[in-house]
Amino acid sequence: MADSLALTPIALVDLLDRVLATGVVISGEIVLSIADVDLVYVSLRALLSSVSSVRAVTPQPFAPQPFDPVGPA
Amino acid sequence: MTTAGGLWLHAVMRDPDPARLTGLTGVGGGALRAIAAAGLTAVVCPVDLAEFGAEPLRGNLEDIGWVEAVARTHHHVAVELSQLGPVVPARLATIYLSDESVVGLLTRGRTGIDAALTRVSGRIEWGVKAYTSSAPRPTPAVAGSGPGTGADYLRRKRAALSARSEAATAAAACAEELHRALAEVAEASRRHPPQSRGLNPRAASMVLNGSYLVDAARGDRFAETVAELASGYGAIEVELTGPWLPYSFAIVPVEETPDG
Numbered sequence: 001m002a003d004s005l006a007l008t009p010i011a012l013v014d015l016l017d018r019v020l021a022t023g024v025v026i027s028g029e030i031v032l033s034i035a036d037v038d039l040v041y042v043s044l045r046a047l048l049s050s051v052s053s054v055r056a057v058t059p060q061p062f063a064p065q066p067f068d069p070v071g072p073a
Numbered sequence: 074m075t076t077a078g079g080l081w082l083h084a085v086m087r088d089p090d091p092a093r094l095t096g097l098t099g100v101g102g103g104a105l106r107a108i109a110a111a112g113l114t115a116v117v118c119p120v121d122l123a124e125f126g127a128e129p130l131r132g133n134l135e136d137i138g139w140v141e142a143v144a145r146t147h148h149h150v151a152v153e154l155s156q157l158g159p160v161v162p163a164r165l166a167t168i169y170l171s172d173e174s175v176v177g178l179l180t181r182g183r184t185g186i187d188a189a190l191t192r193v194s195g196r197i198e199w200g201v202k203a204y205t206s207s208a209p210r211p212t213p214a215v216a217g218s219g220p221g222t223g224a225d226y227l228r229r230k231r232a233a234l235s236a237r238s239e240a241a242t243a244a245a246a247c248a249e250e251l252h253r254a255l256a257e258v259a260e261a262s263r264r265h266p267p268q269s270r271g272l273n274p275r276a277a278s279m280v281l282n283g284s285y286l287v288d289a290a291r292g293d294r295f296a297e298t299v300a301e302l303a304s305g306y307g308a309i310e311v312e313l314t315g316p317w318l319p320y321s322f323a324i325v326p327v328e329e330t331p332d333g
Contacts, residue, residue, distance in 0.1 A: 010148070011314070012141050013272045014200060017265050017282070018320035019144050019165040030079065030127050030168035036134055043137040045272055 016040065079125055079170055080108075080117040082163040083150045085179065085186050089114055089157040097153060100146045101125065108172055110179040113186055116154060117175060125168055151318055159194040161186055161323040185325040193319040196260060197289045200314035201299055202268075203251060203281035205244035206307060241278075243308040248280035251302055251311070258298060259285035263321045280309060284321035292316050 020037050032040075081100045089107065097105045099118030108115045123129060133139045144165060151162040169175050179186070256262035267279040287295045296313060303311035 010145075012144065013268055014314050015144055015148055016140075016165075017268070018284075018317065019147055019162070021164075021265065021321075030125070030130065030166070030170075032134075032164065032166050036131065036166075039131070039134045040137075040140055041269070041272065043135050043140065045269070046137070 013044065016044065077122040077126070079120050079122045079168045080172070080175060081120045081125065082167045082169060082175065082178075083116045083118065083147065084154050084160045084162045085190070086114050086116060086154060086158050086160055087112070087190055089116070089154065093157050097150065099150050100143050105150070108175045108179075110176040111183045113179045113183060113190075115175045115179055116150075117169070120168065125166070130166060130168075148318075155318055159190045160318060161189045161193065161325065162318065162320060182325055189323050189325050192261070193286070193323050195289055196286050196319050196322070197292050197316040198319040198321055199285045199287060199292070199295055199299065199316060201251070201255060201281060201283045201285065202279060202312045202314070203244070203248045203303075203309040204275050204312070205241055205278040205280060206310050207278070240308065241280075244278070244280045247306040247309045251306065251309070252281055252283050254302055255283065255285050255295075255299065258295065259287050261286040261322055265321070284317075286319055286322045289316075 020032070020040060081103075083099050083105065088109075091107045094105045094107060094116065099105050099116075101118065101120040101124065103118040103120060105116055105118050108117060124133065133143075147162070147165055151160055154160045169178070252262070252264065263284045265282040265284065267282050268276045273279065285295065296316075299311065299313050303309075
């Protein structure tokens with residue numbers, strides 16, 4: 001398991017594409033509005049431009065991995 | 074001292090063994106808990122509204138370190154849950170104020186959630202991103218290149234510009250073709266908007282940000298197909314991410330017709 005963690009680093013930007021745009025959104029009493037989601041991206045952009053943009057893209061090898069898509073804990 | 078509590082919705086499942094949730098913690102460090110209704114089970118964890126209430130939440134969203142920690146925990150929990158059965162993850166930061174509200178979600182959303190669970194069951198998602206190739210392209214020969222005259226300079230500049238726009242056009246065409254080919258072998262496909270400049274250093278040249286739903290048993294084969302197809306296109310560079318939980322296909326319509 002630890003190996004597959006190391007093998008599948010997930011770029012935050014790819015993760016946010018998914019967790020901010022999909023899923024169950026019915027009538028949460030507190031949910032992110034579109035403006036809130038934009039805010040997240042604005043914060044991310046500010047971080048990346050101030051630090052380095054290397055973190056935004058983690059090249060993924062083509063080597064197929066077993067279905068155990070565990071992200072970093 | 075008591076603080077007001079909310080419930081962070083991690084995911085909805087069919088019927089996970091509640092005993093297997095023991096020992097798992099969610100966003101904010103609280104213990105995962107199951108709330109069952111309408112044949113579905115919501116997996117939630119308690120969160121402090123001083124941190125996750127509407128107002129503090131907005132402030133925290135500006136702290137990308139906070140967002141990252143929360144997003145990664147949310148993802149990690151969804152992956153853990155996927156060991157127990159099909160999972161429809163909740164959108165990040167979907168918070169309820171009571172068990173009753175969660176029951177209401179399950180009851181009202183039953184049809185849509187059930188369809189999403191069926192769609193993702195036994196399947197994984199691959200992300201495929203394509204960029205205009207950065208490999209040097211042959212520059213069209215322009216007569217009299219060299220220092221030359223101002224007219225030569227302009228001619229060369231125009232040639233370079235048109236080569237670049239041709240490269241972009243060719244890349245877009247390849248991306249369309251690749252997407253169509255992958256969509257054909259996938260159970261379902263979806264295109265995310267290209268990642269914006271600043272988030273991805275190569276965003277300006279991104280021509281495809283696709284997600285493909287694939288049977289888990291054929292997941293490796295799909296990745297091979299991507300590699301095979303990708304090697305046939307000189308105009309684009311292709312990047313594979315995943316396998317993911319089928320986030321991009323675990324979408325539940327915002328409003329469901331009330332059920333009785």
